[in-house]
Amino acid sequence: MVVKNLNGTQVVSSRGGKKFRLTGVYGEPDRVKRQETWSLIRTLANGNSLPWVLIGDMNNVLSREDKRGGRLYPQWLIQGFKDVVEDCALIDMNLVGYPFTWERGYGTDKWVEVRLDRALATEEFLNLFRGAKLSNIEVTTSDHCPILLDPGDYVAVHSVRPFRFENAWLREPMCRQIVEEA
Secondary structure (H helix, E strand, O other), X not given: OEEEEEOOEXXXXXXXXXXXXXXXXXXXXXXXXXHHHHHHHHHHHOOOOOOXXXXXXXXXXXXXXXXXXXXXXXXXXXXXXXXXXHHOOEEEOOEEOOXXXXXXXXXXXXXXXXXXXXEEEEHHHHXXXXXXXXXXOOOOOOOEOXXXXXXXXXXXXXXXXXXXXXXXXXXXXXXXXXXXXX
């Protein structure tokens, strides 16, 4: 992957030469100020036609199923974040592996798990990288699990190698039998 700054925009070029925008996100942790993150995402969505993916700790959920334990997540926060995703025509990438990326109180009756970390992509990005996969890397000492975005953009290398016969195979007692059976 190669990252270039083009007129103030970070552009990533994959091994296959495909270009896209990649934005790392750390959402505002203060719920009262959460709209600042949403406004920034809306601003970033405007004025660029490259395929786009945002990845990181959004500090927000898209549904009640994104949280287990503790008090219910406020509906106004869920709806506000959903509105941003919809307004910017973003798609929440499916997370492979454990569904929650943050926890508190493990092993107690106050254990809370939430999916705060995610990748949001445009349809153009997902069409460009049809093999893209977002994985939860569950091994961590932090309260957050790292997530890995694999674009699945691999350049196939085909090499034609000539057949070579090693005389040492003739000393192998089962060689003749294996060749004949094959």
